[in-house]
Every structure is written in structure tokens, then in C-alpha cells.
Amino acid sequence: xxxxxxxxxxxxxxxxxxxxxxxxxxxxxxxxxxxxxxxxxxxxxxxxxxxxxxx
Numbered sequence: 532x533x534x535x536x537x538x539x540x541x542x543x544x545x546x547x548x549x550x551x552x553x554x555x556x557x558x559x560x561x562x563x564x565x566x567x568x569x570x571x572x573x574x575x576x577x578x579x580x581x582x583x584x585x586x
Contacts, residue, residue, distance in 0.1 A: 532581070532582070532585065533585070534582070534584075534585025534586055535585070535586065536555060536556075536584060536585050536586065537553060537554050537555040537556055537584070537585055538553075538554050538585070539551065539552065539553045539554070539581045539584075539585060540552040540554075541578070541581075543574065547567060547568050547569065548565065548566060548567050548568060549565075549566045549568060549574060549577065550563070550564070550565055550566075551563070551564045551566065551577065551581060552564075553581060553584060553585075
């Protein structure tokens with residue numbers, strides 16, 4: 532996913548977790564986050580939060 536404030540990469544695993552990587556221009560280290568999910572509906576708020584960071 533690309534936006535004005537950077538880009539993000541999502542990897543969803545069938546085992547119930549996701550890896551999120553956010554890269555902001557001008558910052559050397561990307562922000563990485565590991566998220567445990569009980570069900571797929573929990574991914575929507577994660578996606579909304581990251582989209583808000585890139586807008």
C-alpha cells in the first residue's frame with residue numbers, strides 16, 4: 532500500500548497473526564509490528580489505522 536506519507540506492507544498468516552511494516556520517507560528504520568488475531572474481522576481496524584498513517 533502506498534500513500535503520501537510512505538508505504539506499508541501486510542502479511543497475513545493463516546495461523547492467526549499478521550506482520551505489518553511501515554516505511555516513511557526520510558526515516559532509515561521501518562516500523563514493524565506483529566499482531567495476533569483471533570479472527571479475520573480484527574484485521575479491518577489494523578488496516579484502517581495504517582491507512583490513516585499514510586494519508
